[in-house]
Amino acid sequence: MTRIDIQNIAVMTSGGDAPGMNAAIRAVVRSSVFYKKDIYGIYRGYEGLIEGDIERFTARKVSNIINRGGTILKTARSEEFRTPQGRKKAYQNLKQNNIDALVVIGGDGSFRGMKIFSEEFDFPVIGIPATIDNDINGTDFSIGFDTASNTAVEAIDKIRDTASSHNRLFFIEVMGRNAGFLALYSGIAGGAEDILIPEEDRGINELLNSLKRSKRSGKTSSIVIVAEGDTTGKNVFDLAKYVEKHLKEYEVRVVIIGHIQRGGCPTTFDRVLASRLGVKAVEALLDGQSQKVVGYKNNRITVYPLETAIKKQKPVNQELIDIIEILTT
Numbered sequence: 650m651t652r653i654d655i656q657n658i659a660v661m662t663s664g665g666d667a668p669g670m671n672a673a674i675r676a677v678v679r680s681s682v683f684y685k686k687d688i689y690g691i692y693r694g695y696e697g698l699i700e701g702d703i704e705r706f707t708a709r710k711v712s713n714i715i716n717r718g719g720t721i722l723k724t725a726r727s728e729e730f731r732t733p734q735g736r737k738k739a740y741q742n743l744k745q746n747n748i749d750a751l752v753v754i755g756g757d758g759s760f761r762g763m764k765i766f767s768e769e770f771d772f773p774v775i776g777i778p779a780t781i782d783n784d785i786n787g788t789d790f791s792i793g794f795d796t797a798s799n800t801a802v803e804a805i806d807k808i809r810d811t812a813s814s815h816n817r818l819f820f821i822e823v824m825g826r827n828a829g830f831l832a833l834y835s836g837i838a839g840g841a842e843d844i845l846i847p848e849e850d851r852g853i854n855e856l857l858n859s860l861k862r863s864k865r866s867g868k869t870s871s872i873v874i875v876a877e878g879d880t881t882g883k884n885v886f887d888l889a890k891y892v893e894k895h896l897k898e899y900e901v902r903v904v905i906i907g908h909i910q911r912g913g914c915p916t917t918f919d920r921v922l923a924s925r926l927g928v929k930a931v932e933a934l935l936d937g938q939s940q941k942v943v944g945y946k947n948n949r950i951t952v953y954p955l956e957t958a959i960k961k962q963k964p965v966n967q968e969l970i971d972i973i974e975i976l977t978t
């Protein structure tokens with residue numbers, strides 16, 4: 650990578666939205682201004698970049714957004730960016746606006762696109778991990794995960810009230826097509842009887858046994874958290890039907906928490922994380938770094954290779970899985 654003097658930086662949000670993205674945009678914009686650089690916002694991710702939907706931002710443009718969910722830059726998925734022609738258009742738009750470097754706030758898909766783009770055009774890029782799934786390798790937490798897990802826990806708490814009033818068994822599906830972090834955190838915090846995640850296939854019999862055990866131990870209601878991508882049943886409804894058929898003593902209900910997990914104002918943790926990562930992303934670019942991701946490891950902000958973020962699946966913390974059985978005794 651040729652080292653260039655960076656004067657104009659652009660920032661975008663891409664892929665799935667996550668609460669706290671606005672706080673990250675704000676931090677990138679404000680730190681660029683602080684370091685006397687010009688900063689541009691690109692709307693609608695790679696799609697907007699290809700279409701040239703780019704605007705010069707000032708520090709004031711990001712006033713009053715730290716507390717807002719969603720993203721003021723909008724986000725999108727772009728099939729065209731997957732093609733060399735699409736990426737060439739994207740590059741031409743950056744050059745036309747004299748932009749020297751790009752900050753992408755998004756998930757692993759966005760990072761994959763960013764890496765290919767950076768290699769093709771020798772263009773400086775830094776990624777900021779933002780996804781409620783928390784599945785980006787190399788960082789303990791991604792922006793949005795803490796807010797989404799708190800939203801899920803609030804919903805679980807409410808369902809617990811009705812579950813215990815009626816002596817019911819609830820299967821609650823939380824988001825996470827490929828990763829069980831949201832299920833694990835919200836399940837432990839919500840006092841779930843069992844937590845089913847895609848990373849671990851324990852089989853339906855083990856679930857039946859654990860529910861039988863809890864009935865024997867005197868529990869009259871239970872909550873089972875199921876990650877969207879879990880494969881114990883065909884889907885959460887199928888799973889609930891199977892359990893109802895085999896454990897006649899239970900009256901079973903299903904709740905899918907759904908998209909409310911993506912929205913809402915970000916928690917303090919997500920705002921602070923987004924602020925720290927946004928500042929570090931700009932500092933890393935100005936320091937001549939590229940094809941890196943800024944992350945959070947053991948309460949420190951780190952800068953690590955983009956390769957690490959996309960090459961390996963992030964492992965779930967085994968200790969969290971191990972304590973579920975103890976906590977449900």
Ligand code: ADP
Pocket residue numbers: 663664665695725726727728729730731732755756757758759760761762763765780
């Ligand atoms: P997320 O960033 O939340 O994981 P996606 O997986 O949908 O979201 O990725 C966002 C966008 O990144 C895609 O719509 C596409 O434009 C771009 N992208 C993802 N993978 C690639 C790839 N292999 N090559 C080029 N662009 C990609």
